[in-house]
Amino acid sequence: MTAESSVFDYIIVGGGTAGVVIASRLSTYLPTSRVLLLEAGPDATSHPSVTNPIAFPGLSSAEFQGNSWTVDHSTVPQEHCNNRRIFNPAGRLLSGSSAINVGIWMRASRTDYSLIAEKAGHERFTFEKLLPYFKRLETHWDKDAELRYHGFEGPIHTLGGRKYPLRETIQRSAEVLGHHYNPDAMKGDPTGLADMTQCFRAASESSSERQHSSRVYELSGVHVMCDTPVARILVDTSKRTTGVELVDGRKLYASREVVLSCGTQKTPQILMLSGIGPKDELSKHNIPIIIDSPAVGQNLFDHSALTLYFALKNPKQGLGLPFEGTMKPEYGQGMPWEFNIFANIPASTLEPKLAHDGLISASRDKEELHPHLRPQRCHFLNFPFYFPILATPSYNPSINPLTGTHIAITSLHLLPLSRGGISLHSASADDAPIIDPRYLSTTTDRYIMRTAVQEALALISTPPLSNHILCETPPIPSPLNNNTIFPALTATSSDDEVDARIRAYVQTIAHPMGTCALGTVLDAEFRVKGVDGLRVCDASVFPEPLGAMPSLTIFALGEVVADLIAGREGRESKL
Numbered sequence: 001m002t003a004e005s006s007v008f009d010y011i012i013v014g015g016g017t018a019g020v021v022i023a024s025r026l027s028t029y030l031p032t033s034r035v036l037l038l039e040a041g042p043d044a045t046s047h048p049s050v051t052n053p054i055a056f057p058g059l060s061s062a063e064f065q066g067n068s069w070t071v072d073h074s075t076v077p078q079e080h081c082n083n084r085r086i087f088n089p090a091g092r093l094l095s096g097s098s099a100i101n102v103g104i105w106m107r108a109s110r111t112d113y114s115l116i117a118e119k120a121g122h123e124r125f126t127f128e129k130l131l132p133y134f135k136r137l138e139t140h141w142d143k144d145a146e147l148r149y150h151g152f153e154g155p156i157h158t159l160g161g162r163k164y165p166l167r168e169t170i171q172r173s174a175e176v177l178g179h180h181y182n183p184d185a186m187k188g189d190p191t192g193l194a195d196m197t198q199c200f201r202a203a204s205e206s207s208s209e210r211q212h213s214s215r216v217y218e219l220s221g222v223h224v225m226c227d228t229p230v231a232r233i234l235v236d237t238s239k240r241t242t243g244v245e246l247v248d249g250r251k252l253y254a255s256r257e258v259v260l261s262c263g264t265q266k267t268p269q270i271l272m273l274s275g276i277g278p279k280d281e282l283s284k285h286n287i288p289i290i291i292d293s294p295a296v297g298q299n300l301f302d303h304s305a306l307t308l309y310f311a312l313k314n315p316k317q318g319l320g321l322p323f324e325g326t327m328k329p330e331y332g333q334g335m336p337w338e339f340n341i342f343a344n345i346p347a348s349t350l351e352p353k354l355a356h357d358g359l360i361s362a363s364r365d366k367e368e369l370h371p372h373l374r375p376q377r378c379h380f381l382n383f384p385f386y387f388p389i390l391a392t393p394s395y396n397p398s399i400n401p402l403t404g405t406h407i408a409i410t411s412l413h414l415l416p417l418s419r420g421g422i423s424l425h426s427a428s429a430d431d432a433p434i435i436d437p438r439y440l441s442t443t444t445d446r447y448i449m450r451t452a453v454q455e456a457l458a459l460i461s462t463p464p465l466s467n468h469i470l471c472e473t474p475p476i477p478s479p480l481n482n483n484t485i486f487p488a489l490t491a492t493s494s495d496d497e498v499d500a501r502i503r504a505y506v507q508t509i510a511h512p513m514g515t516c517a518l519g520t521v522l523d524a525e526f527r528v529k530g531v532d533g534l535r536v537c538d539a540s541v542f543p544e545p546l547g548a549m550p551s552l553t554i555f556a557l558g559e560v561v562a563d564l565i566a567g568r569e570g571r572e573s574k575l
């Protein structure tokens, strides 16, 4: 590389979900600028395993940890998960995790965005202010949806509106339990039973394509360097960011700004390796301190998930579906599930748990409502699959995913109060960071997780759905779970039985967030406090959990950052 070609105006580090959006938009908004996108992994944008959504289980499951497109960010042993290390994959290729994820496309509640706005210190993070960005992203599948809430010209095409054989049955059982049908969960209150949307684009009557970031955002005006991991950010003595140092030792320079978008685990590691982080942590590894930023790497949280498998009474009825059989128009050409059931836990039952954790006091002022008690906050989400997703031969040898014998329900804890962190193994960029989300380390979190699972069991036990279900199929005793015998769970299982299953099998569906938060590490324009010319934009920026799967919001935040850099905030984008 010549001296001239090592200088750019903007360097975006991390060509993942947010990074691609920012690089693409900057090259369009500022066409005379030289924009460089640096990605650690390869470019597999058009590879069939990435574009075909049903290849997803292979890309991200534990069995595929050796896959070069998936990096394993497994945690340290988790005290409240039987001291298990929890497998946590992320994409390591152009498009990042958007190239390997499940494509579920969700907005959170107004209340969640308001809380983020409060913590970040700016109203640009409220639902109303983000709504134009949500609309800008999408070509929404439902042409009859309200124009006020949906976009129909955005780069990301979505699919929804499914009609699987169990649809009405599940809806009726959910309604018996008080979950009303929510015709559009994207309008700021997802509570209830809502149709699933996925960010896939119909390619034919029987196939669809994943809408990962580099597939849908134009990169022709961007200088893209793949297989080019960055080791650290370069900052001069006046605390001005000047560029980046690659793992191979080369240096590249940015005359205007560097944006770090390497995801929740790698972004804080790169900041710390660059001398921006908690001073004690940096000193431990003899890293010269540029900025003592105590919150870098702190505030790690993630959605915990437990999946249960239910044997069908009569598999020949065709209610359970093999994964590959669902790419049909009547099934919305998506994956075999159609509902998200978002639910709140009543304040009266949550308050004692929050008090036990010392998060509220009995004498508190009514004005100081704990965020978990605000209206429209969805504490958990249950989603039924017509397919035994993630069942493994090691634990569930009797489940054959291809023969339609089982359905599954995943329970997801959306609003964790537990906070962990990312710290350094060493001062070397070659070493993975230490990842400790401290899953389920508060009483309230354990209670929410248990309630979510009990609600899934109640759904399965309620007619008419119960008429089709034989029983839950528990994991078999194996050396992997200390040969523990787990009884089949039912709606009458004790709290202890449910908790034991959670401790043994809870996992993550890879939504870590929070380690370079707006309001602490970053100002409200995503600038790293104390340094000039450096921003962060990826899943690490959330100061508070988002009660929804995060990728839609991360795409939107990428759009916001591009607008801020290009001085376009508030202008409507027609691209």
Ligand SMILES: Cc1cc2nc3c(=O)[nH]c(=O)nc-3n(C[C@H](O)[C@H](O)[C@H](O)COP(=O)(O)OP(=O)(O)OC[C@H]3O[C@@H](n4cnc5c(N)ncnc54)[C@H](O)[C@@H]3O)c2cc1C
Binding pocket: 013, 014, 015, 016, 017, 018, 019, 038, 039, 040, 041, 060, 089, 090, 091, 092, 093, 094, 095, 096, 097, 098, 100, 101, 102, 103, 104, 105, 106, 228, 229, 230, 231, 261, 262, 263, 264, 266, 270, 509, 510, 511, 512, 537, 538, 539, 540, 549, 550, 551, 552, 554
């Ligand atoms: C298996 C799986 C399923 C998921 N399912 C869903 C879902 O259905 N719906 C949903 O909303 N969310 C889902 N998620 C979460 C969602 O995909 C992520 O939260 C989101 O994509 C994260 O975006 P990001 O920009 O923070 O990071 P990423 O998209 O992960 O991008 C980070 C990029 O930085 C690169 N990078 C890292 N280190 C370096 C370095 N040193 N130098 C250069 N580049 C570097 C990485 O290779 C990667 O490309 C899922 C995630 C996974 C892993």
